[in-house]
Amino acid sequence: MTPTPDSDPTDALSAVPAFGAGRGLAPTGRLRFFFGPMDCGKSTLALQIDHNQARQGRRGLLLVRHDRSGTPTISSRMGLARNALEVDEDMDLCALVRDHWARGARVDYLIVDEAQFLSPDQVDQLAELADDAHLEVYCFGLATDFRSTLFPGSQRLVELADELNAIQVEVLCWCGRPGRFNARVHDGDVVRAGDTVLVADTAPHPGATPDTAEVRYQVLCRTHYRTGDLGPHLVSGRQLSLT
Ligand SMILES: [Zn+2]
Numbered sequence: 001m002t003p004t005p006d007s008d009p010t011d012a013l014s015a016v017p018a019f020g021a022g023r024g025l026a027p028t029g030r031l032r033f034f035f036g037p038m039d040c041g042k043s044t045l046a047l048q049i050d051h052n053q054a055r056q057g058r059r060g061l062l063l064v065r066h067d068r069s070g071t072p073t074i075s076s077r078m079g080l081a082r083n084a085l086e087v088d089e090d091m092d093l094c095a096l097v098r099d100h101w102a103r104g105a106r107v108d109y110l111i112v113d114e115a116q117f118l119s120p121d122q123v124d125q126l127a128e129l130a131d132d133a134h135l136e137v138y139c140f141g142l143a144t145d146f147r148s149t150l151f152p153g154s155q156r157l158v159e160l161a162d163e164l165n166a167i168q169v170e171v172l173c174w175c176g177r178p179g180r181f182n183a184r185v186h187d188g189d190v191v192r193a194g195d196t197v198l199v200a201d202t203a204p205h206p207g208a209t210p211d212t213a214e215v216r217y218q219v220l221c222r223t224h225y226r227t228g229d230l231g232p233h234l235v236s237g238r239q240l241s242l243t
Contacts, residue, residue: 062083063087147192
């Protein structure tokens with residue numbers, strides 16, 4: 001027999017047999033991270049995967065950190081939504097799954113939205129659940145924050161995940177180039193310092209509180225992220241006409 005075909009010979013860990021290799025057909029858990037900029041359809045994909053799994057009779061838990069709707073749901077900007085459990089900062093995700101088991105509930109998979117906000121320890125717990133409890137774990141989130149550096153949770157996912165998937169729905173900068181950077185915009189200027197976590201929407205919205213109304217996020221290409229050029233469009237929430 002030749003070595004297992006799923007190991008990548010260029011991978012530094014390729015000497016380690018793939019998890020589940022030689023163990024027959026028993027399903028094994030994998031930790032997957034789907035990442036992309038804002039508005040690339042991460043939550044929509046999360047809900048689609050949940051639907052596909054549930055249709056096969058599998059039972060899952062939907063988890064979210066700092067959901068944009070303000071209530072624990074996984075909600076996509078296309079209008080789909082499902083109730084989810086909010087993951088607190090100190091929540092032990094292994095204990096969470098054990099609690100469900102103790103109550104007789106089956107858990108076959110986990111879907112975690114806004115996974116960039118997980119703590120590194122919580123990502124380690126997800127890896128443990130994939131390895132030891134054979135759960136399928138699907139994480140969705142942003143890779144980098146408004147400073148263009150990896151969120152701690154995303155960094156740990158990059159380090160530990162079995163699969164890293166860049167979501168292929170292209171989000172465009174105002175100039176038409178692919179947008180990969182999530183700029184934080186405060187009163188019309190790109191901000192490059194401050195708290196990593198500041199939940200705000202990608203457009204002004206009527207329900208915004210005075211504290212968050214002037215902070216929003218905008219996806220930019222690298223050039224315009226670097227130069228801070230937000231393009232000839234929204235100023236203070238009003239659409240300017242171009243002549
Ligand atoms: Zn641009």
